[in-house]
Amino acid sequence: MATVTCHNLYKSFDDQPVVQNVNLSVPPGEILVLLGPSGCGKTTTLRLIAGFEQLDDGRIEINNQLVADGSRHVPPEKRRIGIVFQDYAIFPHLSLAQNVGFGLKRGQSDRVEEMLNFVGLGGLGERMPHQLSGGQQQRVALARALAPQPVVLLLDEPFSNLDAALRVEMRQEVRRLLKASGTTAVFVTHDQEEALFMGDQVGVMNAGRLEQVGTPEAIFHQPRTRFVAEFLGQTDFLPGEVTDQGVQTPLGTLPQTLPLASGTAVEVAVRPDDLLLEPDEAGNGRIVSRQFVGIAFVYGVRLDDGTLVHSWQPHENSLAEGTAVTVQFAAPHDLPCFHQNHIVPDKSR
Ligand code: ATP
Numbered sequence: 001m002a003t004v005t006c007h008n009l010y011k012s013f014d015d016q017p018v019v020q021n022v023n024l025s026v027p028p029g030e031i032l033v034l035l036g037p038s039g040c041g042k043t044t045t046l047r048l049i050a051g052f053e054q055l056d057d058g059r060i061e062i063n064n065q066l067v068a069d070g071s072r073h074v075p076p077e078k079r080r081i082g083i084v085f086q087d088y089a090i091f092p093h094l095s096l097a098q099n100v101g102f103g104l105k106r107g108q109s110d111r112v113e114e115m116l117n118f119v120g121l122g123g124l125g126e127r128m129p130h131q132l133s134g135g136q137q138q139r140v141a142l143a144r145a146l147a148p149q150p151v152v153l154l155l156d157e158p159f160s161n162l163d164a165a166l167r168v169e170m171r172q173e174v175r176r177l178l179k180a181s182g183t184t185a186v187f188v189t190h191d192q193e194e195a196l197f198m199g200d201q202v203g204v205m206n207a208g209r210l211e212q213v214g215t216p217e218a219i220f221h222q223p224r225t226r227f228v229a230e231f232l233g234q235t236d237f238l239p240g241e242v243t244d245q246g247v248q249t250p251l252g253t254l255p256q257t258l259p260l261a262s263g264t265a266v267e268v269a270v271r272p273d274d275l276l277l278e279p280d281e282a283g284n285g286r287i288v289s290r291q292f293v294g295i296a297f298v299y300g301v302r303l304d305d306g307t308l309v310h311s312w313q314p315h316e317n318s319l320a321e322g323t324a325v326t327v328q329f330a331a332p333h334d335l336p337c338f339h340q341n342h343i344v345p346d347k348s349r
Contacts, residue, residue: 001064003028003184004152010057011044018044020208031178031185033199035192041208042188046154050083051076063151082145086157090129090140097125099140103148115143135166153185171197192232204228226338229269236309237267247337250305251329257337266339272298274331275311279319283326290321301327
């Protein structure tokens with residue numbers, strides 16, 4: 001049984017729908033990440049689960065208890081949820097121990113110390129928040145949210161105030177702590193790398209709708225919509241045509257993955273790591289841009305038919321702009337193929 005179930009959530013502000021037909025379920029102990037661009041409705045979905053917003057339609061269950069539908073609204077404090085926001089929201093005038101103990105009944109000082117130890121701040125209970133780094137403050141926020149043993153923890157962009165290096169460290173640490181405590185969590189971010197790292201499941205939202213929910217690998221390698229393909233990493237689209245032999249593209253024929261008739265025009269999504277480049281005077285494209293991104297070069301290649309694609313190459317394959325090249329597929333998996341608004345069937349269910 002799922003710990004959190006959302007069924008057909010619908011919410012509008014000023015007659016503008018911001019969450020539409022959102023369905024998701026989070027099994028016990030799993031982390032579901034809601035990923036999407038700014039304004040797509042991630043935070044509103046989280047606030048509906050928390051009870052800070054009232055549903056217009058749909059149903060939310062937490063631990064198999066109905067907490068919201070079109071007519072019922074259980075208030076946030078009765079939902080047994082924990083919340084971690086991006087701005088930490090810890091009380092500046094309370095010590096760490098007082099912060100962590102805030103939601104606990106009196107006499108639970110053992111639990112306070114246990115939680116401070118759990119997040120790596122054991123023995124620092126008397127300190128004040130201003131004496132802590134940003135990462136440490138976020139640990140306090142996590143300890144405070146977990147102390148009352150919530151049924152589900154909701155995290156809204158919890159690392160966005162941290163610098164890049166600390167973000168990476170904290171995401172590893174928080175995932176480890178959530179797994180160690182068996183906590184069920186819903187985590188909101190617009191950062192795809194963070195989503196792929198944190199999530200057992202990732203739900204990609206676009207304009208109020210969940211376009212796909214799946215494991216990080218499935219979302220990345222088998223996007224079901226063009227939007228999901230584009231949102232997760234740099235993606236180019238090759239024109240293709242369905243034939244009896246497979247999908248014909250400017251880079252050769254690929255296996256046919258969609259149930260479409262011969263002659264149908266499609267687009268094939270390719271990422272920079274899906275393509276090989278070789279210098280070749282008689283090749284099928286020419287390098288038009290060259291970008292150093294630290295671990296590799298990213299080359300922009302204009303194919304003979306005019307399509308622009310990108311390819312990552314190791315430093316030893318250093319090529320100048322203007323070099324004629326042969327571009328080949330190198331992906332060890334089927335490349336996702338799209339036909340207008342056709343949604344790729346989900347084979348994992
Ligand atoms: P971000 O990453 O920028 O926070 P988001 O995906 O979390 O974006 P939401 O905060 O859920 O998006 O907002 C979705 C839409 O709903 C936005 O257009 C926003 O302006 C609108 N919205 C959110 N809350 C309210 C509100 N209380 N009143 C009116 N409009 C709102």
